[in-house]
Amino acid sequence: METVYLNGDYVPRSSAKISIFDRGLLFSDAVYEVISVIGGRLIDMERHVTRLERSLGELSINAFADWSTVSQNLVAENGLQEGLIYLQVSRGVMDERDYRWPAPETSPTIFAFAQERTLIDNPMADRGMTIITRPDLRWQRCDIKTTQLLYASLMKMEAVAGGVDDVWMTRDDMITEGTSQNAHIINKDGVLISHQLDRRILPGVTRIEMLAQAKSMGLTVEERAFSIDEAKKAAEAFVSSSTLLIMPVVEIDGHKIGDGQPGERTGKIRQNYIAAVQRACSTTS
Structure with a gap:
């Protein structure tokens, strides 16, 4: 390039x-x-x-x-x-x-x-991400996409040192988001939970289409904060971002999510998301 x-x-x-x-x-x-x-x-x-x-x-x-x-x-x-x-x-x-x-x-x-960057055939989609949680010590305007990324970089390096893929950040035991992704879970009742839009998270562009695809699949969506404990007890977990699209999470702080494999509904959301953006590309070509 x-x-x-x-x-x-x-x-x-x-x-x-x-x-x-x-x-x-x-x-x-x-x-x-x-x-x-x-x-x-x-x-x-x-x-x-x-x-x-x-x-x-x-x-x-x-x-x-x-x-x-x-x-x-x-x-x-x-x-x-x-x-x-x-x-x-x-x-x-x-x-x-x-x-x-x-x-x-x-x-x-x-x-x-x-x-x-390989986006569609990213091998991580087949194995899933492993995550650790750490305190969210960023400034209070995470809704603005600034280049002030030192803390996110430090957390990514902490993940590397810990032998995992990334970090989910927390405030008062509630997960805000990943270092460069929005964080989501699907609980055992089949409800997709995603942190509400406020100053604690970046309003993800991929998150918008992800939620639309989830609703089209019949999933109930709750936009609210969720705790580390909720995440560990979830049936599925995943992230969304422009760099990872929709990516399953299979482990948080050493605790397996569900059966420790990428979730079926997460995989379907990823598949539907990719299909939707590819259709949009074909209509503008």
Whole structure:
């Protein structure tokens, strides 16, 4: 993936340069978005644009671009068939380091790139994820998709050190979300439970279509927080994200979920989700 987008130009990645005084570097004063690409087509682009613009608005970053065209051009320039497009926007470059940003504001830095990733045939879908739980020590605006990802990175490395796949974070023994995914369970009564949208979790784009597919299967959905104990007693557990789509969870803190195998309903939701986005791709081609 050799071509990137930087402030209006498509350039070789080796030529892309950003100032050391960019507020994204100095303060993580930046937001980002991740869009799945399947069959050379962008998935849920309109919803991603809506979330990106909301994140920008929450931080009062005045950045405007044709996000869809930028993303489509990166797919074409890099010949990307399956993977991800990353859009990243900072408040821009300062003359001097200062917590306060200047008025009138700096011009934002807009950077985007493509990355190959196996999404559909990910072998983890067959074996399921193993998870550990850790306290959620992030800031209180997790609903904004900022580049402030140090704690999530630390937790991912803790998962690696513990020989598991990832971490679900908790506040007061209630699970909020994964390090880069929304978390869900299906209890033994067949009710799908997903944390309600509030400032404690990111409003996942994949989560929207996942819930629609679950409801179409006849599952009852409850949008509320659930405890670690509820998760361990669940019949099935899974995550949703642009990078993993729908991915089963088979173990939490060493405790097997259900029979320790990917859940049948989770697998059906994943299958239906992939079919739905592929149909959407075919109608826009």
